[in-house]
Amino acid sequence: MKQIDRESMGALVKLGFFFAFTGISTLILALTLSNGSFGDRNEYKAVFGDVTGMAKGDDIRIAGVAVGSVKKIEIVKRDKALVTFGVDSDVPLTDNTHATIKFRNLVGQRYIALAQGSEGAKTTLKPGSTIPESRTQDALDLNVLLNGFKPVFQALSPNDTNKFAYEIVQTLQGESGNIENLLARTSSLTNTLAGRDQLIGDVITNLSEVLDTVGSRDRELTETIDTLQQFVTGLKDDRNAILNSVDSISDLSDETADLLVQGRPALSEDIKQLNSLTKNLSTKKNLNTIENSIKILPIKLQKIGNAASSGAEFNFYLCELKGSITIPAIAGILPETKVDLGGPEGLHTGGPRCEQPGYTQ
Structure with a gap:
């Protein structure tokens, strides 16, 4: 009997340990699922315009x-929602903390995401403080979004639909402001295009006329392209001659440059002498002399013409030509050259008249 009591006592002890372990595990699991905590929490509040789907016990995440x-x-205020939530005391919040409601899953559970604002406040938000609506953001209205994709969902299998909806939520949650801006700008663009419908139509009509004109000139355009191709082919075939011409032009430029360099001193001297001549001619005395000569010259020419036309007062005959001309050297091109006029013996051209008495060579 004592042995049976000992066995019962051992089983009772084991059963007690089992219930204790099971109770503690259940308590820990319950606290985990309900976001319970053994530590202290600071209480805060936040004002939202819409908290549809939000419930007591939902997560607060950072x-x-x-x-x-x-x-x-x-x-509060008849059309606003005031959410009271607790945050672990070892997680301080700043004065510019923003609160956003986001989707936790496709079932519809939400959570509040806390984030520090871009202005970067350094002061700590006091427990019991309220985050104003200007620093909160409501969740994306998933029902409206999914209704818009209803035709797409009808063509998908249930698994594909769930996956697609999940990806949409993950991508768009918390981005409703950007989506609204995108849709607003898209609407503005479509309205602008609609307002320019007449202009776009005119452009398309004119473009059609241009294309028709180009199409009607297809033969001429083809001939032009062929001619251009032949011209380019000719340039390609004559490229050696063109390159040789360019080389010759380069050589000529070099020779011309050398000629100018060698003739520059003489040219400079001529310009100086010409300057002296112009100064001499520009004096008042010489200008008067030139002016008087120009005035008298027509009268003298008229008198000489009258005298020559009334008789044989002027009889000139060329009987013999003899002499030489020396051509100066051209630097780098020709040497100094002497040319005899009429040859070494001269040139006799007079004839019988030159044989009359009184002829002098």
């Missing part, structure tokens, strides 16, 4: 990590 839970949701 960078995806659960740091608290929703404690209470109530109506």
Whole structure:
């Protein structure tokens, strides 16, 4: 009997340990699922315009990590929602903290994501403080979004539909402001295009006329392209001659440059002498002399013409030509050259008249 009592006592002890372990595990699991915490939490509030789907016990997260839970949701100012939530005391919030409601899953559960604003406040948000509506953002209205994709969902299988909806939520949650801006700008663009319908139509009509004209000139355009191709082919075949011409032009430019360099001193001297001549001619005395000569010259020419036309007062005969001309050297091109006029013996051209008495060579 004593042995049976000992066995019963051992089983009772084991059963007690089992219930204790099971109770503790259940308590820990319940606290985990309900975002319970053994530590102290600071209480804060936030004002939202719409908290549809939000419930007591939903997560409060920072960078995806659960740091608290929703404690209470109530109506304020008739059309606003005031959410009271707790955050672990070892997680301080700043004065510019923003609160955004996001989707936790496709079932419709939400959570509040806390993030520090871009202005970077350094002061700590006091427990009991309220985050105003200007720093909160409601969740994306998933029903409206999914209704818009209803024709697409009808063509998909249930698994594909769930996957597609999940990807949409993951992509668009918390981005309703950007989506609204995108849709607004898209609407503005479509309205602008609609307002320019007449202009776009005129452009398309004119473009059609241009294409028709080009199409009607297909033969001429083809001939032009063929001619251009032949011209380019000719340039290609004559490229050696063209390159040789360019080389010759380059050589000529070099020779001309050398000629100018060698003739520059003489040219400079001529310009100086010409300057002296112009100064001499520009004096008042010489200008008067030139002016008088120009005035008298027509009268003298008229008198000489009258005298020559009235008789044989002027009889000139060329009987013999003899002499030489020296052509100066051209630097780098020709040497100095002497040319005899009429040859070494001269040139006799007079004839019988030159044989009359009184002829002098």
